[in-house]
Amino acid sequence: MTQFSCKQWALLIGCLSLSMFACKPKNTGSAVGADAAAKAYVAPGQYDQFYNFVSGGFSGQMSVYGLPSGRLLRVIPVFSVDPEKGWGYSEETKAMLNTSHGMVPWDDLHHTELSQTNGEIDGRWVFGNANNTPRVARIDLTTFRTAEIIELPNSAGNHSSPFITENTEYVVAGTRFSVPPDDANGDVAIDTYKDNFKGTISFISVDKNDGKMDIAFQLQCPGVNFDLSHAGKGKSNGWFFFSCYNTEKASTLLEVNASQRDKDFIMAVNWKKAEEYIKAGKGRKQSVKYASNRYDEKTHSATSQIKTEVLVLDVKDFKDICYFIPCPKSPHGCDVDPTGEYIVGSGKLAALVPVFSFDKIQKAIAAKDFIGEFDGLPVIKYESALHGELQKPGLGPLHTEFDGKGNAYTSFFVSSEVVKWNIKDLKVLDRAATYYSIGHLTIPGGDSKKPDPKYLIAYNKITKDRYLPTGPELSQSAQLFDISGDKMQLILDFPTIGEPHYAQAVRADLIKDKSLKIFKIDDNQHPYVAKGEGATKVVREGGKVHVYMTTIRSHLAPDNIEGIQQGDEVYFHITNLEQDWDVPHGFAIKGANNAELLIMPGETQTLKWVADRVGIYPFYCTDFCSALHQEMSGYLRVSPKGSKVPLQFSIGKTAPVSK
Numbered sequence: 001m002t003q004f005s006c007k008q009w010a011l012l013i014g015c016l017s018l019s020m021f022a023c024k025p026k027n028t029g030s031a032v033g034a035d036a037a038a039k040a041y042v043a044p045g046q047y048d049q050f051y052n053f054v055s056g057g058f059s060g061q062m063s064v065y066g067l068p069s070g071r072l073l074r075v076i077p078v079f080s081v082d083p084e085k086g087w088g089y090s091e092e093t094k095a096m097l098n099t100s101h102g103m104v105p106w107d108d109l110h111h112t113e114l115s116q117t118n119g120e121i122d123g124r125w126v127f128g129n130a131n132n133t134p135r136v137a138r139i140d141l142t143t144f145r146t147a148e149i150i151e152l153p154n155s156a157g158n159h160s161s162p163f164i165t166e167n168t169e170y171v172v173a174g175t176r177f178s179v180p181p182d183d184a185n186g187d188v189a190i191d192t193y194k195d196n197f198k199g200t201i202s203f204i205s206v207d208k209n210d211g212k213m214d215i216a217f218q219l220q221c222p223g224v225n226f227d228l229s230h231a232g233k234g235k236s237n238g239w240f241f242f243s244c245y246n247t248e249k250a251s252t253l254l255e256v257n258a259s260q261r262d263k264d265f266i267m268a269v270n271w272k273k274a275e276e277y278i279k280a281g282k283g284r285k286q287s288v289k290y291a292s293n294r295y296d297e298k299t300h301s302a303t304s305q306i307k308t309e310v311l312v313l314d315v316k317d318f319k320d321i322c323y324f325i326p327c328p329k330s331p332h333g334c335d336v337d338p339t340g341e342y343i344v345g346s347g348k349l350a351a352l353v354p355v356f357s358f359d360k361i362q363k364a365i366a367a368k369d370f371i372g373e374f375d376g377l378p379v380i381k382y383e384s385a386l387h388g389e390l391q392k393p394g395l396g397p398l399h400t401e402f403d404g405k406g407n408a409y410t411s412f413f414v415s416s417e418v419v420k421w422n423i424k425d426l427k428v429l430d431r432a433a434t435y436y437s438i439g440h441l442t443i444p445g446g447d448s449k450k451p452d453p454k455y456l457i458a459y460n461k462i463t464k465d466r467y468l469p470t471g472p473e474l475s476q477s478a479q480l481f482d483i484s485g486d487k488m489q490l491i492l493d494f495p496t497i498g499e500p501h502y503a504q505a506v507r508a509d510l511i512k513d514k515s516l517k518i519f520k521i522d523d524n525q526h527p528y529v530a531k532g533e534g535a536t537k538v539v540r541e542g543g544k545v546h547v548y549m550t551t552i553r554s555h556l557a558p559d560n561i562e563g564i565q566q567g568d569e570v571y572f573h574i575t576n577l578e579q580d581w582d583v584p585h586g587f588a589i590k591g592a593n594n595a596e597l598l599i600m601p602g603e604t605q606t607l608k609w610v611a612d613r614v615g616i617y618p619f620y621c622t623d624f625c626s627a628l629h630q631e632m633s634g635y636l637r638v639s640p641k642g643s644k645v646p647l648q649f650s651i652g653k654t655a656p657v658s659k
């Protein structure tokens, strides 16, 4: 997000004196207590208590940390290609990054959301959003791999996403940029925003058993910017709440023009009602184009399908789906407490934090306590929806998580701090400085019905002077706080991958024992699998050559290949025959224009390689797998086009040529 200077914010917020809220916290050196190291210490050989799933922002990936140690356990490739793992480079994974625009090798992942059952994290999947080319990904927490990516039509800037309902019935995604609908003429003047631009919210269904996603329906809403959202829970289950900014509907110089109104909105959506209308056949079929990409664990391959239709409800035609609640000023975070009663809106330019009451919202709707309409939809009177305001909490409130004990923790970007406050009586209880400019924060389960409030992690945008200098760019950082007592205590800093926005954490017990160790070779249904060295072969099909290769400590079979001709497209289909945990093999060949392969035990992956010149090409295993890893290599001979050298392959001795 944009970095304002203290001065700019002081100007924007005018009324607050800066001396009260210094932008850079003092006592940087002394902020850590003497027992901090012991609290974050996880002895060598011991497991962490929590998994932390952290969005990678502009890296497009998701990273997994252990808590409280802050150890980086894994980077899961999601929306960006990853040459380390062959993601987006192997023939099998390319389809995962397909979109209606073709293959998109990068995106911007802002939010992670763990699946829930009855409002509690269930440890099955974690979802992530692609902000730029709107998509939602589902990562399987047995393999820690991206299992599915679905594209969202009628959207642009999928920021208010992916947030889920309390039984993961839907993953919900609100568009950041309103745009003309995909089936409308989009060739319109930008200054016709007010007439032609619409904001779309997608409800993506998630299959209970296998997690498969489909767009169940979309809501066509007024053309504002949806920033963030959260589902209702408990009593407010069936509702969804979205923060909206740019209710001015500006299309230029938003930093000024979208900050005009004293209040923007939280949009309350009765999604159960919308679901009823859809079931009653009220949806309009709209023709669109979007990709639905799935990875099949049995064939070890992804398929991409372009779908051409969605069901859309125009909320204007159904007066009981959407309601606007005024919320000061350019709200960012929109967070619902564990009871489902309180909805916290964080206006990033506001000097207070409003807390809305679900019961009061319901009463106001029943009593038609409206102050007017916005784009034909009712606007509830602010005071009627309000539980109360947290006064003078800090500067630049962004996000709130909960401890399940009646307290909320809100991040303040400008004053660089976390503020703990009591939801009922709206009293500030504690504040802790962050270094610096905190964005999101996380408490394990902190957006669910059942938080696990041992730690809080702050994700900071600026790291200046915290780490050894590494040139102009410094890594973003996370800071771990112990929140088990009344006061928050900073216990650890750790650097992060990309720019973390939201993250979630969960007790390790929920996931660690389900984690897959190998793929069973007997279950491998890859069309080019070789289930043993006896099944290896090299087959020519015109200008294409298929190499069925296997790996096992410490050789590749075959390891001598001749009869390849200049210009041939060679497909190395490599099956890792190992059936032991943590024994991947890698594959690389000189001159490859893509990346390595990293093949897990029992898996088959394919690297395409074009023989561009005559000569000898060594190939080798890239993952140090055994004492004889350096011996795990081979040679491929490329002859001129039309050469009489027969196609042959061997290991140890020359094997018969395959037909």
Ligand code: RUQ
Pocket (backbone or CB within 6 Å): 001, 110, 111, 159, 228, 332, 398, 399, 438, 439, 440, 501, 502
């Ligand atoms: S955002 S730093 Cu992209 Cu969730 Cu608030």
Ligand code: CUA
Pocket (backbone or CB within 6 Å): 551, 553, 554, 584, 585, 586, 621, 622, 623, 624, 625, 626, 629, 630, 632
């Ligand atoms: Cu296999 Cu190194």
